[in-house]
Amino acid sequence: MSGFNIKVTDVRGDAPEAPDAGGGGQAPAADETSAGKISINASDLVEDRYHRLRLIKWWDQQLLADTTVVVAGAGALGNESLKNLALLGVGRLIVCDMDGIETSNLTRSVLFRQGDVGRQKADVASERAMEINPDVKAIPIEGDLRFSLGLGVIRRSAVVLGCLDNIAARVYLARHAYRMGKASIDAGLDTVNGDVYTFTPPEGPCYECRLKEADRKEFRRRQSCLKMSRSEIDLGGKVPTAPTTASIASGLQSQIAVRAIHGLRIPTGRRLGLYGMSDVFFDITLEKDPDCPTCGWMECLAEREVFESELSAEANTLGDLLGVIRAQLGSEEAYLSLEDDREVIVGLTCVCGARRDLVALAGDLSEDDALCEACEETEPMKPDVRSQFDGSEGFNDKTLAELGLPPLHIVKGADPDGNEVLVEFTGDLEKFFG
Template sequence: MSDLARYRRQIVLREVGVNGQQLLRDSSVLIVGVGGLGCAAAPYLVGAGLGRVLLTDIDRVDVSNLQRQLLYRQDDVGRDKLAAATATLRALNPECQIEALAGPLDDAALLAAVRRVDVVLDCSDNFPTRFAVNRACHAARRPLVSGAAIRFEGQIAVFDLRRGGPCYACLYPDDPHADAAETCEEAGILGPVVGTIGNLQALSAIKLLLGLGNEAGTLRLWNALDSQWRTLKLRHEPRCPVCGLSRH
């Protein structure tokens, strides 16, 4: 199947075109976590024709994942998530290079992975990982698309120090007790909520790669019960331990 046949419905978009499609083909992303968020974001990025997608995770598929993590099937229960997700994504688009990075990644390995890509999607489910990803993105000067969802609530933000503005640690200071934060296992999560945020992460990544708009420094909060969005403009924290010392 030719590129034109596969991608023609987005090539016809004036904002994409043939040049934009080639740009996507020459681009790469790292998705940290192939749980609810990553399972929603990854197929849209692979389907859009990105040249390379790196995945990292540490979990195996549990039956409780199937309610919202739609890359997996009943037969995948007990299987390594990276192996299952990689197989599904390769079947979706053989033209995209899918690379699995077995976790957990230490700081050096994470930084090396971030340096290999153009955009990073934080689809993890815990604060220590989010803080580590933010530090790596800051060190490598790579844009970060951060998402989170719990219960009926979701949030998404783009942090891009190339354009100025805050980093993730400006919004959420690194707290040594953050690993005790509430989880979806305890509080619950509705599948379409996490799917919506993951889809928006993919959209934000594609817009970053194509140079469409500037969402950096904006936090969007969604309440799925009333379908209402709130948008907050974030500010750089001068005393931020990650990016504060790098400013003049």
């Protein structure tokens, strides 16, 4: 539709010149106000919910309505970002959190009420986001995002927001985003300081690049091991902080996300934030580490073809999946490879020689679950971990969900000649997104 132009006088006065967002290209600067006029389409005169947003020159409300965003973590930061994205009319929000609401969350969580204590954060945050804006569909994922967020969900999302309280979850989220080649914007809080890390994989550094070797070693050890206790995962979310800092960090995070959705340039490989005791904003360029376990070694799958199978994590088995992989690769020797993704514990062995067969995800089985019943040994049994399955393990009747694979996940099949296929559990699409 051809619009007609209306001159609007800038009532805010001269805005300071917008600095470049870094890395070249065109920043969506405060240009409409500094130019003193904006251009309005006839549809912009309709005073609906989104009227003031549509007046922003580069804004595309329909694009936002058609967009999915993953918000990992529904604590102080997640509450703020979900509130922002719901107000902005982002059509689909994937809300991941494994925890319940505690009374101490109520000082920093705009979406939670006293009566919500004891309920799941992901559930309540989703309900409230849809209450703020009924145009929004929020989908809760209750569980550990390392295991419960399917890569196919990220594949269908424009951007991934990290609103987490521990480094372990951040690393896994960053890996998921890296593997799907999605921009990830990770916010963090510490007392009155707040910051946002921005990454646009596969270019530039990733979140894991900044970790020290000792931290990486600990992750590698933990990845093939039993579950970390809450006290081992940083401070288990008990970081001293305030809602004011969460608003600032999430506000910045949400605004960068909206620009990313519009295809506008966003800072990449940067740490932006506020020193809250001196009101100084900082902007730090991050370095790529060639030895980084994620971006230095893992493959970004964004450009690879994905086979959209009819498989569903709940309804189909490992045998079904191997059938699809073998048909796709034309090889009866093809197997499922979960390398770079997750490891499965297929048994526990005690020093006394006793063995217990089971299927559980490495990193998701607690030490208490791994105590020997045959002897008095107080150390947990040693997990037998594997990441490749060819059907000889005796698990062909186990569902994909029982093997710890989430709905809409994407897995890799391979054959001995080195051919590979990426298989998505696309049978979950309808049920997951509705």
